[in-house]
Amino acid sequence: MAKAYVFTRHGGPEVEALVDREPPGPGPGQLLIEVRAAGVNPVDFKLRDGYRRPGQAPAELPEVLGSEAAGVVVRTGPGVEGFAVGDAVFGSTLTGGYAEYTLLPVSVAAHKPGGLTFAEAATLPVAAATAYDGVRQLALPAGATLLVTGAGGGVGSSAVRLALHEGLRVIGTASAGKKDVVESLGAVHVASGPGLAERVRAAAPDGVDGVFDLVGGEPLRDVAELVADRTKLITAGGKQLVAELGGSPVARARDAATLTAVAGLAARGVIRPAITATFPLARAGEALRTVEAGHARGKVVIEVKA
Structure with a gap:
């Protein structure tokens, strides 16, 4: 038996539990890994609440929380090429990341x-x-100005660093409490909240060439007017609203090639992850609360095994 942190039904934190369960067996094109660490993301509690991605099957309860993990391959499924037992790997999980063992499809x-x-x-x-x-x-071409809303979080901080690496000027919105985080990334900080559009105009008198939104809601509506070409308005936080505004959601590749490219950038320090809090698996609920509260700076990680 192995430990896993699950939700037993849809609801709030009260439906979460640390349980013992048999490690899953790898099917065709799958890796069984011993998890060393798992990332914590807002989508984790949204799935617990009942959200499902388009085309995603209903939850098979109890369902292990977590969407990403890194660890060591302990078994490979039929047809797997390019991976072997003992390899250190990471990817998007098939059976949840908050666990001692999980499955990774080789495609991600x-x-x-x-x-x-x-x-x-x-x-x-x-x-x-x-x-x-x-x-x-x-x-966007080098020299263009990109506005990143929610620049102090995990996606936002990586977006800022990648954009700067591409030669863009970056304005990052975040709470006043995250000003130091945003500026340490190399972006111009603009405080979030009412009057956001006017503050961005003051920081970028010549306008912005693109908006990468990670907040959604009214902040997305406020900044949409700042970019003339709505094909340069994208969001990972307000998909329905962005369509109304003439923009589009982030088109996720979700493939091994993207992960390999991102890993290379991280290894070179271009997007070195900013881990601001770590928790053992026994305190997975506490880790998720940290993200769910909306005040996490950088990334929260569950360290399953040293």
Whole structure:
């Protein structure tokens, strides 16, 4: 038996539990890994609440929480090529990341570079890969100005670093309490809250060439007017609203090639993950509360095994 942190039905934190369960067996094209670390993301509690991604099957309860993990391959399924027992890997999980063992489909798995810790690698499949996909989708030329809303979080901080690496000028919105975080990334900080659009105009008198939104809601509506070309308005936080505003959601690749590219950038320090809190598996609920409260700075990680 192995430990896993699950939700037993849809609801709030009261439906979560640490349980014993048999490790899953790898099917065709799958890796069974011993998890060393798992990233914590807002989508984790949204799935617990009842959200399902388009085309995603209903939850098979109890369902293990977590969408990304890094660890060591202990078994490979039929037809697997390019991976072997003992390899250090990371990727998007098939059976949840808050667990001692999980499955990674090879289609969304990659080798962990030697220069990254397991904790750092575990933060890449959701936050860093979303940032990578979004910056590529915008395809702004060097010298252009990009506005990133929610720049102090996991996706936002990676988006800022990637954009700066591409030669863009970046304005990042975040709470006043995250001003130091945003500025340490190299972006111009603009405080979030009422009057956001006017503050951005003051910081960018010549306007912005693109908006990468990670907040949704009224902040997205406020900043949409700042970009004339709505094909350069994308969001990972307000998909329905952005369509009304003439923009589009981040087009996620969710493939091994993207993970390999992101890992290479991380190994070179371009998007080195900013891990601000770690928790053992026994305190997985506390880790999720930290993210669910909306005040996490950088990335929160569950370290399953040292």
